Amino acid sequence: MTDIRSFDDSNEARFGDYVQLLKPRVMSLVVFTALVGLMVAPVHLHPVEAFSAILFIALGGGASGALNMWWDADIDAIMRRTKGRPIPAGRVQPGEALAIGLALSGISVVMLALATNVLAGALLAFTIFFYAVVYSMWLKRATPQNIVIGGAAGAFPPMIGWVAATGSISVEACLMFMLIFMWTPPHFWALALFMKSDYGDAKVPMLTETHGRKITRAHVWWYTVALVPFALAAGFTSIGGPVYLAASVLLNAEFLRGAWRIWRRDETAAEADGYKVEKAVFRFSLIYLFLHFVAFLVEAVLRASGMGGW
Structure with a gap:
């Protein structure tokens, strides 16, 4: 479990810190590839449905990022590249990150299923689970092939976009x-x-x-x-x-x-x-x-x- 031994209560979080928690750079790749998967599918959704699908897939990607940052806060505090992230820097409490990650996970999965179909929602749920649990909690610290298997989480978005449109793989x-x-x-x-x-x-x-x-x-x-x-x-x-x-x-x-x-x-x-x-x-x-x-x-x-x- 993530162990952060100190938190600076005077270091108040800004809106940008919560955005950073969602890993917006990674989310941009999620949105782009999911959009392509949806647009090249042989079935075309209504623009409102398509927008909703991409929005909830993006929220699912953000949920994965928040859960990853919550779990990895201990090693993020050690590495120069990541010690400025919101949790190790003391601007966001670990419990907040966990709550945000879980809340966005639930919202994104349920709303994607309602907006498109159950299979798309289930695939998004599996993607979040894969990134947060299989990769972050298990593979990342267990094997040098972590990036290989863990890369599957980043590969699911175009498939989710396709399934959102067609209902099938x-x-x-x-x-x-x-x-x-x-x-x-x-x-x-x-x-x-x-x-x-x-x-x-x-x-x-x-x-x-x-x-x-x-x-x-x-x-x-x-x-x-x-x-x-x-x-x-x-x-x-x-x-x-x-x-x-x-x-x-x-x-x-x-x-x-x-x-x-x-x-x-x-x-x-x-x-x-x-x-x-x-x-x-x-x-x-x-x-x-x-x-x-x-x-x-x-x-x-x-x-x-x-x-x-x-």
């Missing part, structure tokens, strides 16, 4: 899930290679700490290789098409090139040039995911005009 929804799921490890580990972290001090078994940087470099390459078939396969489904496939081929070729350079790179040389390759690959990984989902949207627009698809 399909191959297309699964491939959008796998695109994010397999993208997360090389994206995160590219960052870990150049970020000076203090996970070791917090006793969090990140791969760079437990297996070293050389093994981490190999993992970036092999997970990128494993990602490619899922990204390309989506191009041959109802949400893909020639535009998506052309974009995916180019994006995957560049991602593979960058991952290969990371794998074959000497650590001493990398440190000497300030990890330029690793930083470039990390930045490209953000563009890579964003453009894949933009390509899904382009294909949806083209299909609606009678010009897209196969």
Whole structure:
């Protein structure tokens, strides 16, 4: 259980602290990918229903963030990158964060089920549980593969968006899930290679700490290789098409090139040039995911005009 030994009662929380508790940067990815999943689905919701679905999925993402910050407050207080967060900084009490996380979880799940369908609500509930319990409370501190399995939580939003529209899970929804799921490890580990972290001090078994940087470099390459078939396969489904496939081929070729350079790179040389390759690959990984989902949207627009698809 989270143990925060001191709280500064005079350090009053501001509205921004409660927003930060919901991890708005992560929530933006949740909203975008869920919106794409909803918009490319073959069933189109009424605009009010669609807005409600995205709102409640976003609230569910925020609930996950609050629960994660509540549980991780002890290690957040140790690490330089996170010690300024609202709970370890003493601006929000742990009990407040827990209450907010639980309240938003209940509201988002129930309202999504009412606004769309029960399966979408159940999938959102499972996503919150997975991130807060399976990843935060169990995997994060138990295995260096934490980011791999835990990445599933970030991969569910487009599937939830699809299910909110259609009421069912399909191959297309699964491939959008796998695109994010397999993208997360090389994206995160590219960052870990150049970020000076203090996970070791917090006793969090990140791969760079437990297996070293050389093994981490190999993992970036092999997970990128494993990602490619899922990204390309989506191009041959109802949400893909020639535009998506052309974009995916180019994006995957560049991602593979960058991952290969990371794998074959000497650590001493990398440190000497300030990890330029690793930083470039990390930045490209953000563009890579964003453009894949933009390509899904382009294909949806083209299909609606009678010009897209196969």
